[in-house]
Amino acid sequence: MTYEVKSLNEECGLFGIWxxxxxxxxxxxxxxxxxxxxxxxxxxxxxxxxxLTGHRDLGLIADVFREEKIFDELKGNAAxxxxxxxxxxxxxxxxxQPFLFNFYDASFGLAHNGNLTNNISLRQNLEMxxxxxxxxxxxxxxxxxxxxxxxxDFMEKVKEALNTVKGGFAYLLMTETELxxxxxxxxxxxLAIGQMxxxxxxxxxxxxxxxxxxxxxxxxxxxxxxxxxNDDGFKIDRYTEDTQLAICSMEYIYxxxxxxxxxxxxxxxxxxxxxxxxxxxxKIDADIVVGVPNSSLxxxxxxxxxxxxxxxxxxVKNQYIQRTFIQPTQELREQGVRMKLSAVRGVVxxxxxVMVDDSIVRxxxxxRIVNLLKEAGAKEVHVVISSPPLKYPCFxxxxxxxxxxxxxxxxxxxxxxxxxxxxxLYFLSEQGLIDSIGLQSEExxxxxxxxxxxxxxxxxxxxxEERYQKSLGEKVSFWEV
Numbered sequence: 001m002t003y004e005v006k007s008l009n010e011e012c013g014l015f016g017i018w019x020x021x022x023x024x025x026x027x028x029x030x031x032x033x034x035x036x037x038x039x040x041x042x043x044x045x046x047x048x049x050x051x052l053t054g055h056r057d058l059g060l061i062a063d064v065f066r067e068e069k070i071f072d073e074l075k076g077n078a079a080x081x082x083x084x085x086x087x088x089x090x091x092x093x094x095x096x097q098p099f100l101f102n103f104y105d106a107s108f109g110l111a112h113n114g115n116l117t118n119n120i121s122l123r124q125n126l127e128m129x130x131x132x133x134x135x136x137x138x139x140x141x142x143x144x145x146x147x148x149x150x151x152x153d154f155m156e157k158v159k160e161a162l163n164t165v166k167g168g169f170a171y172l173l174m175t176e177t178e179l180x181x182x183x184x185x186x187x188x189x190x191l192a193i194g195q196m197x198x199x200x201x202x203x204x205x206x207x208x209x210x211x212x213x214x215x216x217x218x219x220x221x222x223x224x225x226x227x228x229x230n231d232d233g234f235k236i237d238r239y240t241e242d243t244q245l246a247i248c249s250m251e252y253i254y255x256x257x258x259x260x261x262x263x264x265x266x267x268x269x270x271x272x273x274x275x276x277x278x279x280x281x282x283k284i285d286a287d288i289v290v291g292v293p294n295s296s297l298x299x300x301x302x303x304x305x306x307x308x309x310x311x312x313x314x315x316v317k318n319q320y321i322q323r324t325f326i327q328p329t330q331e332l333r334e335q336g337v338r339m340k341l342s343a344v345r346g347v348v349x350x351x352x353x354v355m356v357d358d359s360i361v362r363x364x365x366x367x368r369i370v371n372l373l374k375e376a377g378a379k380e381v382h383v384v385i386s387s388p389p390l391k392y393p394c395f396x397x398x399x400x401x402x403x404x405x406x407x408x409x410x411x412x413x414x415x416x417x418x419x420x421x422x423x424x425l426y427f428l429s430e431q432g433l434i435d436s437i438g439l440q441s442e443e444x445x446x447x448x449x450x451x452x453x454x455x456x457x458x459x460x461x462x463x464x465e466e467r468y469q470k471s472l473g474e475k476v477s478f479w480e481v
Contacts, residue, residue, distance in 0.1 A: 012097070012113045013037030014191070015209055016080040016172045018179045018229045019200035023047070024074035026200075026213050027081040031061045033212040034205055036257060037113075038083035041096035045109030048076030050176035052107040054100040056082075058093055077200075078179060080172045082111040085399070094135040098172070101143055108175055112139040113189045113205060114168035114397040118462040122165065141165060142173075158182070159226065159239035166462055168248075168396030170221070172203060178230040179203070182239070186246040186458050187223035188396045188449060190262045193234070194218055201229045206260040220263055246449040246458040250398065252437050253387045254295050254358045263447070265439055268298045273436035274386040274428055275302025275356060282426040283307075284382050286352040290314030292369060293341070299386035300356035309354065314347045314373065341369065349377030359387050360416065361400065363407040363478055367420040374421070383422040388430050388453040389413065393471065395457070395464045396449070403471040407478045419478055430454065 013034030017023050024046045031042060042064045043056025053073055057064040061083060065071070082097040098111040116122070119138035122145070127133070131144045145161035158173070158180065168188035173180040181203045183191050194202045194215030202215040210217055221227055223243040228235045248255070251262055258268035275298065289309045291300025294317060304311035318340055353373055360366050370381045389408035393401045403409040407416055417425035428436070430453055439447040451457045461468055 012082055012084045012111075013205040013209075014080070014082060014111050014113050014170060014172050014203070015205070016078075016111075016174065016179050016181065016203040016229075017196075017200055017213075018078045019231070020196065020198060021077055023077050023079035023200075024071055026196075026202075027079040028061065028065055028071075030202070030204055030209040030213050031081045031083050033209045033257070034083055035061055037205060037255065038085035041084045041093070042082065043096050043098050043111075044074055044079055044081040045098040045100050045111075045174060046074035046076040047078035047109070047174055047176065050107075051076075052100060052102075052109055052174070052176070054098060054109065056093065056096040056098070058096065078174065080109050080111050080174045080179065082172075092135070095137045097137070097139060098174075099135070099137075099139060099143070103147070106176060108143065108173060110139060110143055110174075111172045112137075112142070113170040114184065115395060116141060116165050116169060117167035117395050117459065117464055118165065119167075120463040142169075142171065155226075155228070155237070159237075162226065162239045166459065170205065178228055181221055181227040181229070183221045183223055183225055185224045185240055185243040186396075186449070187221075187243075187263075188246060188248050190247065190251060190256070190260075191221040192217060192219070192261075193221060193227065201234055203227070203229070206256055206262075208257045208260040211259065217261070244458060245447045247439070247447060248394075248396065248398075249387075249433060249437070249448045249450055250359075250394075250452065252448075253433075258295075258298055263439060265437055270437045271295075271298035271358075271386065272302035272305075273438070274433065275299035275304075276306040277432040277436045278356070278384050278386055278426065278428050279303045279306035281429060281432055282384060284354055284384070284424065284426075286354045286380070286382055288312045288314065288347070288351050289354045289356060290348065290373070292355065292357040293317035296356050296358045296386065299358065303354065303356050303384065307354075312344075312347045314344050314353060314378075315355075315369070316342045316344060318342070341372065343372040343376035343378075345376040348373055350379055352380040352382070353378045354382045354384060355422075356384050356386060358385070359390055360385055360407060360420070361390060362405060363416060363420050366422075370421045380423040381421075382424045383417075383420065383426070385425075385427045387428055388433060388450075389416075389427050390452050392452050392455040393468065394452055395461055395468075398452075400452075401464070402467070402474075404474055404476045410476050411478060415479075 015030035045054035149157035170189040194210035289304040291297040
């Protein structure tokens with residue numbers, strides 16, 4: 001039995017700007033810095049004095065906007081953009097955002113990061129009442145709710161729609177006269193506001209995008225907030241007071257770029273702290289520390305410093321490989337892994353290696369990396385993971401929605417160690433993760449969503465509850481990977 005190489009994937013990245021003469025081009029650069037959040041497709045909608053135009057396509061941002069003439073059609077001083085990671089079956093251009101809606105009385109651009117947990121029931125109800133959908137993305141639901149609202153004031157329509165959708169969402173909505181940013185009541189996904197030297201306001205999924213366009217960070221969008229940006233500046237409003245910060249812990253562990261700050265916490269610093277905590281929690285007799293490129297390098301450096309072991313470049317990633325498609329034979333699959341990652345024999349040969357990685361999903365990739373190190377002559381390979389075991393699915397915007405896909409949901413730590421071929425295996429504790437991130441929450445709650453590790457979901461699961469309950473009884477053997 002052979003399983004697909006599976007990794008965690010963030011749904012998408014958002015960028016918006018208001019008040020810059022080359023808004024679409026600035027958005028392009030902002031999206032380029034968010035490319036790690038989605039590589040399946042990209043798009044931009046620009047606002048030229050109330051006239052909205054857009055371009056979107058499958059592929060990386062540089063491919064989608066390869067031709068300069070595209071920007072000739074995207075004139076205007078405001079724009080929103082989106083990079084997308086599509087889950088299986090959704091890789092259609094119809095699902096690439098931002099969506100551009102042209103109604104008889106108004107035009108809108110809409111982009112979304114996250115996943116709605118009541119999307120299925122909302123969509124069914126809307127379709128039964130005559131709504132027509134052009135994609136199978138849950139993003140369209142918000143626009144249908146806004147248009148069908150009986151409220152008179154537009155912002156009241158938006159607030160009513162935001163209170164109707166549930167789950168994880170960061171929205172950018174551009175009208176003919178303003179840019180609106182909104183975050184779900186738990187703030188699962190990050191969203192930051194900045195300002196450029198010419199006064200233009202910027203909204204982005206990560207602060208690294210603000211840095212790229214030379215915008216000064218102003219503040220994070222907070223749970224339950226709706227931000228209105230127009231020619232007069234920006235205004236902070238709320239659509240609900242029923243909030244509880246639960247930022248996705250995987251943003252700090254894996255998704256976000258190390259140069260980003262999320263709610264005042266630098267991602268690199270958090271990851272380095274995770275490595276330090278790992279070293280304190282698990283003493284290993286070894287010679288060198290090696291990090292799995294790229295998201296684990298910060299944790300590896302922290303582990304090395306705390307343990308006193310030398311940090312070495314024992315694994316090298318080919319930066320020009322975007323993704324490895326599943327090959328028809330085991331031999332070709334192994335070749336695909338070798339194309340992405342190489343072990344440095346001169347560094348690891350004859351050494352007892354501590355291999356630091358950020359997570360184990362299926363175990364397939366971990367097993368192959370351990371094998372690479374041992375083939376390169378490593379005497380021992382001790383695997384340490386800078387997160388607790390992933391045992392539960394995510395329903396707020398990560399493409400793991402069943403326990404069948406998670407090796408830790410089906411096997412003990414010792415069994416996983418045997419499956420991946422490591423000499424020892426250790427995971428970071430939940431409390432160690434919380435302490436390492438050090439998020440300052442105003443509530444007793446840690447401010448983090450840890451549902452992937454303990455099944456404690458901050459919200460009801462709505463349409464996914466039955467699927468989740470069913471998955472609790474499912475068991476899958478990963479012994480043959």
